[in-house]
Amino acid sequence: MLLLLLGIIVLHVAVLVLLFVSTIVSQWMVGNGHATDLWQNCSTSSLGSVQHCFTSSANEWLQSVQATMILSIVFSVLSLFLFFCQLFTLTKGGRFYITGVFQILAGKSEMTESMRGLGTPTAAR
Numbered sequence: 001m002l003l004l005l006l007g008i009i010v011l012h013v014a015v016l017v018l019l020f021v022s023t024i025v026s027q028w029m030v031g032n033g034h035a036t037d038l039w040q041n042c043s044t045s046s047l048g049s050v051q052h053c054f055t056s057s058a059n060e061w062l063q064s065v066q067a068t069m070i071l072s073i074v075f076s077v078l079s080l081f082l083f084f085c086q087l088f089t090l091t092k093g094g095r096f097y098i099t100g101v102f103q104i105l106a107g108k109s110e111m112t113e114s115m116r117g118l119g120t121p122t123a124a125r
Contacts, residue, residue, distance in 0.1 A: 005087070012080045012103075019076055019110065023069045038066060068113035075106035 025037065033044040042053040056062055079102035086096050 008083070012076070012083060015103075015106070016073070016076050016080065019069075019073050019106075023073060038062075038069065065113050068109045072106045072109035072113065075102050075109060079103040079106060 023038065035042045036056070038056065040053045040055050042051055044051050079099050082102060083096065083099040086094070086099055090096070
């Protein structure tokens with residue numbers, strides 16, 4: 001039972017790390033002296049030493065992707081917090097329904113965001 005709880009904790013932490021990395025990583029599309037991510041567009045000068053970064057465009061598509069990424073991180077953090085709360089307050093044999101619901105919401109938010117990103121890749125350019 002202890003190994004199962006340890007495995008669930010490791011899974012929660014791994015999901016959080018992956019969500020943070022995918023949100024913060026700063027080069028989703030790279031090519032010809034240009035790098036684009038969720039938050040900013042960067043371009044390098046012809047000399048290669050000066051880098052100009054501007055915030056990403058303010059279109060609705062990109063803002064919805066940013067919002068669902070943040071929402072999935074919030075749901076995942078809540079899920080981990082509620083897991084620890086329920087771990088010490090539930091009776092033996094109790095179910096982790098609340099934790100599961102928040103983890104499902106985090107996954108649904110992330111899946112929605114990735115489908116938006118795959119469905120309209122030209123909108124980010």
